[in-house]
Amino acid sequence: MDATLFPDRDSEGSPRAAERRDTIVALSTAGGRAAVAVIRLSGPQAGPALDLLAGARPAPRRAAYRSFRRPCDNEILDRGLALWLPGPGSATGEDLAELHIHGGPAVISAMLDAALAVSGVRMAEAGEFTRRAFLAGRMDLAEVEGLADLLEAETEAQRRQALRQSSGELSARVEAWRERLVGVMAQIEAAIDFSDEGDVPDGLRERARREIESLVVDLAAALTDTRAERLREGFRVAIVGPPNAGKSSLLNLLARRDAAIVADTPGTTRDVIETYLDLGGVPVIAVDTAGLRESSDAAEQEGVRRSAAQARTADLVIWLEDAADPVEPAVEGAARLWRVANKADLAGAGRGRADHFISVRSGVGVERLITALTAAAQEGTSGEAAGLTRARHRDALQAALVALDACRDGWDALPDELAAELLRQAAAELGRITGRVGVEDVLDRVFAAFCIGK
Numbered sequence: 403m404d405a406t407l408f409p410d411r412d413s414e415g416s417p418r419a420a421e422r423r424d425t426i427v428a429l430s431t432a433g434g435r436a437a438v439a440v441i442r443l444s445g446p447q448a449g450p451a452l453d454l455l456a457g458a459r460p461a462p463r464r465a466a467y468r469s470f471r472r473p474c475d476n477e478i479l480d481r482g483l484a485l486w487l488p489g490p491g492s493a494t495g496e497d498l499a500e501l502h503i504h505g506g507p508a509v510i511s512a513m514l515d516a517a518l519a520v521s522g523v524r525m526a527e528a529g530e531f532t533r534r535a536f537l538a539g540r541m542d543l544a545e546v547e548g549l550a551d552l553l554e555a556e557t558e559a560q561r562r563q564a565l566r567q568s569s570g571e572l573s574a575r576v577e578a579w580r581e582r583l584v585g586v587m588a589q590i591e592a593a594i595d596f597s598d599e600g601d602v603p604d605g606l607r608e609r610a611r612r613e614i615e616s617l618v619v620d621l622a623a624a625l626t627d628t629r630a631e632r633l634r635e636g637f638r639v640a641i642v643g644p645p646n647a648g649k650s651s652l653l654n655l656l657a658r659r660d661a662a663i664v665a666d667t668p669g670t671t672r673d674v675i676e677t678y679l680d681l682g683g684v685p686v687i688a689v690d691t692a693g694l695r696e697s698s699d700a701a702e703q704e705g706v707r708r709s710a711a712q713a714r715t716a717d718l719v720i721w722l723e724d725a726a727d728p729v730e731p732a733v734e735g736a737a738r739l740w741r742v743a744n745k746a747d748l749a750g751a752g753r754g755r756a757d758h759f760i761s762v763r764s765g766v767g768v769e770r771l772i773t774a775l776t777a778a779a780q781e782g783t784s785g786e787a788a789g790l791t792r793a794r795h796r797d798a799l800q801a802a803l804v805a806l807d808a809c810r811d812g813w814d815a816l817p818d819e820l821a822a823e824l825l826r827q828a829a830a831e832l833g834r835i836t837g838r839v840g841v842e843d844v845l846d847r848v849f850a851a852f853c854i855g856k
Contacts, residue, residue, distance in 0.1 A: 423445070423446065424445055425443060425444065425445030425446055425447035425520075425522050426526035426527075426530055426531070426534075427442065427451075427514065427517045427518065427523050427524070427526060428441070428442060428525060428526035428530075428531070429441055429510055429514065431505070433507075434507070435507065436505030437504070438502055438505050439502075439503050439504065439505035440500055440502055440503075441500070441503065441510070441513055441517065442501075444494045444497070444499075444526075444531055444534060445496055446496070446497060446522070447520060447522040447523055448496075448499040449497050451523055452486060452501075455470050455471065455473065455513075455516060455517065455520075456468040456469075456470055456484040456501070457469070457471070459486050460484050460486045462486055462488050463485070463486075463487060465483045466484050467481070467483060467484075468482070468483070470482065470484075470501060470513060470516070472512070472516045473516060474519060479509065479513055480503045480504055480509050483500075483501075485499065485500040485502070486499055489538075493531070493535055493540065494531055494534040494538060494540070495534065495535060495538025495540050496534065501513060501517075532550075536837065542570075542837050542838075543835070543836055543837030544567060544572045544573045544576065544795070544836050544837070545570055545573055546568075546837075547567065547791065547792060548565070548566070548569070548791075549564075549568040551563070551564035551567065551568070551791065552564035552565055556678075557683050557684060558683030559633055559682075559683040559684045559685075559784070560634065563634070563791070564634075566788055567788060572788040572789070572791070573835075573836045575787060575788050576836055577836065579620065579621065579802075579832055580832045580833065580838075582617055583617065583825055583829045583832065584829060585613065586610045587825045587826065587829065589610040590607075590610055590818050590821055590825065592606060611810070614809055614825075618803065618806050618807060618810055621799055621802060622803060624789070624790060624799060625799055625800060627785065627787075627789055627790075629783050629784065630783075630785065630788070630789025630790055630791045631791055631792070631796075632717060633685070633783035633784075633791075636678070636685040637684055637685065637686045637687070637718070637778075637779040637782055637783055638686075638687045638689065638717045638718070639687065639689065639717065639718045639719075639720060639775065639779075640689045640691060640709075640713050640715075640716035640718075640719050641653060641688065641689060641690055641720045642712070642720070642722070643720075643722035643723050643729070644723060646724075647722045647723050647724055647744055648722060648724075648744040648745065648762045649691065649722050650675075651763070652744070652760075653675065653690040655762055656677070656679055656688050657688065674689055674708050674709075674712055675689070675691075676688070676689050677690070681776040681779050681780075682776040682777075682780050684776070684780050684783050686775070689712050689716065691708065691709035691712050710733070710734070713733045713734075713735070713736050714735040714736065717737060717738065717782055718739075718740065719733055719736040719737075719738065719740070720739075720740050720742050721733060721741050722744055723742070723743055723744065724743070724744060725743035725745050725748070725756070725759060726748060740757045740758065741756045741757050741758075742757065743756035743759045744761065744762055745761055745763070746760060746766060746767060747761040747766050758771045758774065794834075794835075795835050798831045798832065799831070799832070801827075801828075801831040802827075802828040802832050803828075805824045805828040805831065806824070809824040809825060809828075
């Protein structure tokens with residue numbers, strides 16, 4: 403990554419340069435008891451600190467067995483592996499040291515205290531190691547967010563998507579759009595330069611217009627594709643229907659535990675109950691809701707209101723009804739709705755127009771429903787291209803699209819100078835996704851999501 407693209411990062415005397423002169427230390431592995439723990443130091447004092455703690459500094463990028471000592475009295479605190487990773491060829495772009503020690507709390511505490519006793523070393527803040535990697539140009543902002551998602555991934559599909567983003571797939575896609583914009587800007591600038599001479603190349607403006615229209619189509623398609631966000635946040639399935647249809651029992655079956663209270667009394671569920679599921683590697687959030695009916699009870703009325711709200715925002719609504727007493731779905735604004743008839747094993751149960759017939763008591767049809775849910779979740783979250791995973795990405799892309807729309811719609815009347823300015827605005831908005839421009843207002847929020855040692 404070209405460091406000149408980030409003029410606010412490393413220039414001498416800049417706030418960012420001052421921030422990176424400190425040497426930071428933190429535990430990079432999870433706290434608590436473990437066989438091994440890793441302590442990292444990054445900054446100009448990482449090497450001297452390693453010398454004081456581990457004796458002779460190991461050869462670069464070679465693990466060496468060392469006795470770790472307290473600098474003030476030379477007492478041995480632990481024995482383990484030491485690594486020396488001089489900058490700029492390190493994860494943070496600066497001198498970095500790692501101490502692989504035993505993972506007992508007392509050992510970790512003693513080693514951190516010893517490191518902090520070295521002049522110029524302080525405890526790292528949340529996400530500061532990754533922030534330094536960003537400031538050094540080792541990662542762009544979209545890759546940083548992908549790394550954060552990788553650390554938080556709970557399902558196989560989330561892991562794959564986060565790895566793709568942290569490896570730069572989303573950044574490459576955004577950069578391709580930006581490069582196309584730069585190409586159009588070059589054509590417009592050429593038209594401006596040639597205008598005084600009256601020698602504008604034939605078809606120059608028409609080619610630029612066609613490329614803008616193509617970009618508008620591509621950016622609009624990316625905005626309407628919400629699969630990556632859905633995978634990151636979870637595919638939402640709202641279970642709604644009349645009282646006593648078996649909604650809570652179905653939630654418990656899906657969760658394979660007693661997540662919701664089940665009772666014969668209508669109106670037992672009055673609030674939204676969310677349960678996290680892993681279906682085929684896809685995160686699914688199953689939502690049990692209050693039964694939809696008229697009620698004079700204020701609490702139940704609020705539950706019904708929340709049920710309707712869940713149905714409007716869910717990726718899939720399961721309308722659960724009694725197979726013997728089917729009820730037309732009373733749901734408005736649902737993106738996708740399945741009609742599921744429960745108690746299908748009882749005598750007198752009708753066959754109706756349901757998409758699935760199940761019995762939460764006997765288990766009839768439940769596995770088929772889960773299989774269908776898994777397929778729906780996978781279909782709703784999988785995509786070949788790296789997609790937008792955050793509202794920040796979507797906001798920037800929407801702003802770029804607004805500028806491009808204005809340029810396209812006013813193309814015939816716009817002077818070249820105004821068209822070029824709109825294109826520059828669009829390119830700048832795309833640059834915000836990867837951190838090329840204007841990211842100071844989002845840095846603290848992005849890196850605060852990391853643990854201290856990352």
